[in-house]
Amino acid sequence: MFALSDIQAAAERIAPFIRRTPLIKAEALFENITEAELWLKLECLQPTGSFKVRGATNRLLVTPESQLTHGIVTASGGNHGLAVARAAAMAKVPANIFVPATTGREKLDKLAAWGAIVHVVGNVWDEANVNALAYAKEHQCAYFHPFADPAVIAGQGTLGLEILEQLPELDVILVAIGGGGLISGISAALKSLKPSVRIIGIEPEGSPTLYASLQAGDVVSLPAVTTKVATMACGRTDARVFEQVRQAVDEVVLVSDEEMLAAARWLWFEFGLAADLSGAAAAAALRSGKVRLAAGAKACALVCGAGKDALV
Template identity: 35%
Template sequence: MLTLDKIYHASYVLKEVIRPTDLIHAPNLNPESEIYLKTENLQVTGSFKVRGAYYKMSQLSDEEKSHGVIACSAGNHAQGVALAATKNGIKSLICLPDGAPISKVEATKRYGADVCLVKGTYDDAYQRALQLRDEKGYTFVHPFDDELVIAGQGTIGLELMEQLPKMDAVIVPIGGGGLISGVAYAVKSLNPDIKVYGVQAAGAPSMFNSIHGHEIQTLTEVSTIADGIAVKTPGEHTYEICSKYVDEIVTVTDDEISSAILTLIEQQKLIAEGAGAVSVAAAMFNKVPVKGKKVVCLVSGGNIDVTILSRVINRGLLKAGRSADITIALMDKPGQLSMISDIIAQKGGNVVAVHHDRADLDMDINACYLHLVMETRDHDHVEEIKRALIEAGFDIVK
């Protein structure tokens, strides 16, 4: 059974392994509330996962350790298990979905684990790990549905109670539910008045659906940039704990997650992966009642692939109105582009890409489409530029 004593024991065991991460005040994320960031993205291995993985491994018998351990993961649990196994002198094999970011795969190998890539999603990797466990006799380290793993994650809750004892609420990312189960149990056991909110990606709402449907539900598919929380089925233990201790679960879109990642980079100089930024997205876009409250957003990880980060930044710029694409239908004659660029420049915009399209069959023979990409300040600035172009007689198609 999960107990507060077990979480305190985990905290003691982890003292020599993990980094007690900072709590950073972030006043501009939501001006109507007092937001703090629990920076588990700066944890050893770049994620909170090492807490649960190491504590689980520390409690294995010598015989279990001798068989080696196996785990499945979208990436962060893999690195936690790999590091924990290596530190304990245990052989480890990690099953990862073949779509896991290359950076996470390579990091897992660097921490000393063997890697088995499995076609499909996290859940496919999970089934393969169970199969190999049964065939080879490995000891399985579950990424979330294990009370020792949950106790390890709960040490974050103990740290929060020391760092900000008067917090009103904590917002926690949810994939399978191990992190929020540990944090919610610890926080609610010490102060039942503190609200605990969970956040899932809208493209992977397995716990959200399960809690609202009052039974564990399995998604047919998941689709989100938050690969670390793209879980089709929540755990049995985590479902029960969330049902009892979590006040509300909400979802955020990929666009909102992208905006949160971009905001963390610009305002806080922090890199968060999609799964780590969902809590910040929920606070930024008022998905939970944070107005006038002292709220902690748990930034659970920072292991984002740089190629994905580039795409996410572009998506975030579009969502915030910092970048804009417009298409103008015009007569193909000298001076048109010069007039358009002059108007945009006068309004303070910056053209970064131009494409002429003369081949569309729906156009007149002497017409063209002009596709522009601009750097802008916000959505109001984009509309101001569009109005100026329309007033000058240009036809904006989109």
């Protein structure tokens, strides 16, 4: 559904503007969380602090300048907004970022530092997004969707290419899910190049968007979103994302906010990594026992976002 050629083109396009982040082996640990050979992909070290810079940069570079005249608008739990704010700074146009009230102060401060105009609307991403779309239409701004845009998904998919280059023997990867754009892009890349790779998605118990949709066999709207993790809070995914996940993702598991916080503290204690809770979701699935991997399997857990959640 999402073409490998588009992801490969995105990788070449965005290369001058992003970092090739480290893939480190999780060894010499005080607390081992899996019998597998675990590797951590440190997307928390990207500009703006997350993988989102990949998709937002690719979207910027394929958008005609004429469409950027009035600036860029998006809705975000924080990380995509930061990536869009950076993209707007690259293009020298205004960025209007709509966020829910659950977005942390740290993300809000970073958005301001990037020069974005921040609008706090509603309690979940879906409510902020309604207002973002209306603003973009009224002011004729370019709108960068965080997960339902093929150019954004292609950008996120470049992460799959990079991991496979760094670890060709990869057996399984664990990927945090908010709206599903990241896992859509990664699964498209990995299943095209190495179909044997097992792909496991991780969602919050309080926002089981893809999990519930897979159970129902179609896209569903959650009756409530209760997770406090703004970067993973989404009440409804996109139909194309759902189809990609249904076809290419092997399993989706749920973790609690508390398990993600504990995993973020584990990442800080063991590695000195300041991860936000979405960045700790993959580790949380292993540490909590929600995902158990065979001894010797080569596994990659994404540390997909930076934050101070474990430091307070």
